Amino acid sequence: MSKVRVAAFSVSLDGFGAGPHQDLKNPLGVRGLELHTWIVHTEMFKKMQGQSGGKRGVDNDLVSQSFDNVGAWILGRNMFGPIRGPWKDDSWKGWWGTNPPYHTPVFVLTHYGRASLSMEGGTTFYFVTDGIESALKKAKEAAQGKEVRIGGGVSIIRQYLAAGLIDEMHLAFAPVLLGEGEHLFKGMNLHDFGFAPFKTVMGENAMHVFIRK
Amino acid sequence: MSKVRVAAFSVSLDGFGAGPHQDLKNPLGVRGLELHTWIVHTEMFKKMQGQSGGKRGVDNDLVSQSFDNVGAWILGRNMFGPIRGPWKDDSWKGWWGTNPPYHTPVFVLTHYGRASLSMEGGTTFYFVTDGIESALKKAKEAAQGKEVRIGGGVSIIRQYLAAGLIDEMHLAFAPVLLGEGEHLFKGMNLHDFGFAPFKTVMGENAMHVFIRK
Numbered sequence: 001m002s003k004v005r006v007a008a009f010s011v012s013l014d015g016f017g018a019g020p021h022q023d024l025k026n027p028l029g030v031r032g033l034e035l036h037t038w039i040v041h042t043e044m045f046k047k048m049q050g051q052s053g054g055k056r057g058v059d060n061d062l063v064s065q066s067f068d069n070v071g072a073w074i075l076g077r078n079m080f081g082p083i084r085g086p087w088k089d090d091s092w093k094g095w096w097g098t099n100p101p102y103h104t105p106v107f108v109l110t111h112y113g114r115a116s117l118s119m120e121g122g123t124t125f126y127f128v129t130d131g132i133e134s135a136l137k138k139a140k141e142a143a144q145g146k147e148v149r150i151g152g153g154v155s156i157i158r159q160y161l162a163a164g165l166i167d168e169m170h171l172a173f174a175p176v177l178l179g180e181g182e183h184l185f186k187g188m189n190l191h192d193f194g195f196a197p198f199k200t201v202m203g204e205n206a207m208h209v210f211i212r213k
Numbered sequence: 214m215s216k217v218r219v220a221a222f223s224v225s226l227d228g229f230g231a232g233p234h235q236d237l238k239n240p241l242g243v244r245g246l247e248l249h250t251w252i253v254h255t256e257m258f259k260k261m262q263g264q265s266g267g268k269r270g271v272d273n274d275l276v277s278q279s280f281d282n283v284g285a286w287i288l289g290r291n292m293f294g295p296i297r298g299p300w301k302d303d304s305w306k307g308w309w310g311t312n313p314p315y316h317t318p319v320f321v322l323t324h325y326g327r328a329s330l331s332m333e334g335g336t337t338f339y340f341v342t343d344g345i346e347s348a349l350k351k352a353k354e355a356a357q358g359k360e361v362r363i364g365g366g367v368s369i370i371r372q373y374l375a376a377g378l379i380d381e382m383h384l385a386f387a388p389v390l391l392g393e394g395e396h397l398f399k400g401m402n403l404h405d406f407g408f409a410p411f412k413t414v415m416g417e418n419a420m421h422v423f424i425r426k
Binding site: 011014171173176178180185192195196197200202204205207209211 | 391422
């Protein structure tokens, strides 16, 4: 059975996985980008942007590994784009340009149906309107034995956590105080859910903690 | 003017600074001791316990430095002991034996007065019943230009934060999920309070983040 995991997911010191007031200008919410400083300097990230350079080291290795053995992704609609409500047309094709960094089937949770969207590099976006369990079933089928990665955002991860459907999470704690935004843990007792850390790796710019049931 | 700081204060991944259900058996609350794994292995901690051995390295250096230039401490009553309500007698002299690790005046916040208590090694406990601002005034006088260290617990730190009286905090994020206990940040926006990280040091067993206004 496919393992279901969250990987390389950035969390602030005060527990936020995104800033507040997400929009086109702030796709990660206000100051949300600060959570990802540890990623954006890596060679892997630069490569994903079609650039050269970037730093090697622990953070870079862990970003790279987060893509290993992933057979399908699940994203919340807000990770796909800033549009709310019904799709006006099919012109929005994600934040990532013509060749998104997924290279697998990607299941986007939304209340509004839309035709699937095939991009360069093997990424196809499917829009799922009948809930998180359905999306996971479809993703597991598409992953063909590889892992299903829940990409986020916070709300989607919390829904899958609450449903008991996540096996493992690699959280990257970034030395940032957001103060407000989308909280990953609030009202959730991950210890009671059965999660415990099994590996901790100190990166150059984040503390990486791997937890599982 | 004396700087007021919190130092080497352990916080779980989910933001707790102590476990729930503190009592004589669990002075740090249930599972609270897990927060301090990074400390208890250090040479400095062993030395404070009158033992030899222990690990050197980043964590050890930062525990040691947390005692530098401290002229007075402030503690909440629960850090001094498990007794609640009026003192029955003066037999409880703290968790630390005859020679506590403070070696300065220590101001203990409590609702119940008690005669001051001089211990070996230069530690004197003073019991302050007229509030956090009074305790801080006394501590600053006693510190004679050195720093005042707020030792905790969580409730005391939160009271001083809310009053805007803390200048700097060194928080040690430990790879532990407590799930419940005393939350350091809940309902507080440290970013709005003006705090921001200015130094991050990856230790062997904790991520050390220094924040200040």
